[in-house]
Amino acid sequence: TVVTAGSNPLSTQDAVCAALVEDGVHVFSRRGMSSQEYTDNLREMLKWDPQIIIDDGGDVVSMIINERRDLIPNIMGGCEETTTGIMRLRAMVAEGVLPFPMIAVNDAQSKHLFDNRYGTGQSVWDAIMRTTNLIVAGKRVVVAGYGWCGKGTARRAAGMGAKVIVVEVDPHKALEALMDGFDVLNMEEASKVGDVFISVTGNTKVIRKEHFQNMKDGVLLCNAGHFDVEVYVPDLADVSVETVKSRENIDTYVLADGRRLHLLGEGRLVNLAAGDGHPVEIMDLSFAMQLLSAIYISGTELATGLYNVPDELDKNIAELKLESLGLKIEKLT
Ligand code: NAI
Numbered sequence: 001t002v003v004t005a006g007s008n009p010l011s012t013q014d015a016v017c018a019a020l021v022e023d024g025v026h027v028f029s030r031r032g033m034s035s036q037e038y039t040d041n042l043r044e045m046l047k048w049d050p051q052i053i054i055d056d057g058g059d060v061v062s063m064i065i066n067e068r069r070d071l072i073p074n075i076m077g078g079c080e081e082t083t084t085g086i087m088r089l090r091a092m093v094a095e096g097v098l099p100f101p102m103i104a105v106n107d108a109q110s111k112h113l114f115d116n117r118y119g120t121g122q123s124v125w126d127a128i129m130r131t132t133n134l135i136v137a138g139k140r141v142v143v144a145g146y147g148w149c150g151k152g153t154a155r156r157a158a159g160m161g162a163k164v165i166v167v168e169v170d171p172h173k174a175l176e177a178l179m180d181g182f183d184v185l186n187m188e189e190a191s192k193v194g195d196v197f198i199s200v201t202g203n204t205k206v207i208r209k210e211h212f213q214n215m216k217d218g219v220l221l222c223n224a225g226h227f228d229v230e231v232y233v234p235d236l237a238d239v240s241v242e243t244v245k246s247r248e249n250i251d252t253y254v255l256a257d258g259r260r261l262h263l264l265g266e267g268r269l270v271n272l273a274a275g276d277g278h279p280v281e282i283m284d285l286s287f288a289m290q291l292l293s294a295i296y297i298s299g300t301e302l303a304t305g306l307y308n309v310p311d312e313l314d315k316n317i318a319e320l321k322l323e324s325l326g327l328k329i330e331k332l333t
Contacts, residue, residue, distance in 0.1 A: 003048040005029045007056035007081075008226075009038040010265060011272035039063075046071060052294050053078030055102075057226045058088035065097055077101035077302060079293040081286065083116070083147070084202045084226035089306050101302035103293040105286070108309035110317040112148045115286045119278030120271065121152025124198060124224045125160070127275025131249045131264055132220060137161030142194035144187065145201035146173040149224060153198055154182055165190050167206075187211050196220045198270070199230035209235040217259040222270040231267045249274040288317050 004020065006012040006029035017027045026048065028041035042060060046068050055061050055078055064071055077100045080086055086106050092098040105111055129136065141162040143154045154164045154177070166177035167187050178184045191197075191211035195218075199206045202225050212235060223230045237243070240253035246262065253261045265273030277283075292313050322329060 001048065002026070003028070003045050003050070005041045005045040006033065006038060007059065008269060008272060009033050009035050010268045011277070013276070043067070049074055051076050052297060053102075054081070054290050054294060055079070055085055056081035058085035061085075061092070061098075061102065062088065065092070065099060069099075072099045075100045077103070077297040079103040079105045079290050079297065081111075081290065082106050082226055083112070083149075086306070087202060093306050098304055098306065100304055101297065101307060102305075103297060103307050103309055105289045105293055105309060108289055108314040108317075110285050110309075110314050110321070111289050115278060115282050116148035117152035119152070119282035119286075120149040120200065120224055121156040123271035123275055123278045124149075124153050124200075124222070125156050127271045127273075128196070128198075128220065128222060128264065131247070131270075131274045132262075134220075136196075139163070139195040140165060140193055141196045141198065142167060142185075142187075142190045143182075144168075144197070144199040144206045144230070145203075145225070146170075146177045147200070147202075149200040151180075153200055153224065154180075157196075158182070162196075165194060169203075188214070191215055194219060196222070197231070198222045198224055200224040201230060202226060204229040205232045205235075206230040208232040209239055212236055212239050212253075212261060213255075215259065215261055218262070220262050220264060221267070222264045223267050224270055226269065228266060228268045231263065233263070233267045236261065236263060236267075285317060285321055288320065289314070292317065 003026040012029040012031055014031045017029055020027050028044045042063055051074055053060055080089055080102055083106050086104045089098060089102050137160055139162045141157040142165045143150050144167040146166050146168045154166060157164050165183045165185050167185060167190050168174040168177060174184050191214040197207055221231045236253050239255060241256050242254040244252045246252040249265050251263045253263060264270050271277055289309060293309055296313060
């Protein structure tokens, strides 16, 4: 029995839910859920007494620990899809509260090298372009976070003719961005010159009050990190005198002096809230990782803890992908 719910309040597509229901999957999600309905749906899902958890962002595992400890004896373990979820699992391990084994799917090569970099890189821009119908070429695009997702997002912006500025906190990543050909600034300086801002860090309050106050009229604000806390919306509301829904998936915050800051997809993952997410040709890799990791969990005695995907399994998925594309690679003699 497969039971599913959205992993973010704004990420569900109703047609996908309908197709899953036709295939016998139990679905607790719909487009346009409030945060409360989202959480209630996770609770409904857990009423099915799960044995294996496939999580994306860590909300399900955290709900089991906080509200449904009675389910723990029946759970063999699970897999986590994204960087933010793994950060949360690491914190649970450090506090000694993770109650079953979890596989860090995101950390496998077949996941982050492709899904995070090329998937996010493409789908973030698809969402921004279809939502705004504005030109990318010539714009100053500020990408906060030069990790796997940030690299893809920055590279694609440059490919479309944008002038890319990277904001980082890690000195190696900042140098990497510089040598990849991008400008590197802190957010204080970047906020004065950017036309489009994209946060993709997994951190919180990355773009906040003092930055909004510096921004030019008409800037676009987007987040592609897992939670809606990177472009800090409470600060945005604080500095503005009026909010107008100026287009589908765009809320315009008007400052006292008339400057307009346009927030896409409510500051939630822009590629899911205002787009279709990653192409299927990327998600096949991630979902294959999830499925094979779930099978691995169900057939292996593992102690409580956070595990990497076994190398063999990771490599096998890359081989299968190459095979599906009809490509042959060299073998060492
Ligand atoms: P990563 O760990 O590879 O990169 C994050 C980078 O952000 C790091 O280099 C870090 O130094 C930097 N950073 C942290 N705080 C910062 C700050 N205040 N200002 C500037 N830089 C800062 O992580 P990855 O894989 O790139 O994921 C980033 C986020 O995107 C996570 O929340 C992840 O869950 C999410 N994600 C979203 C996807 C989507 O479809 N939108 C797909 C995959 C991941």
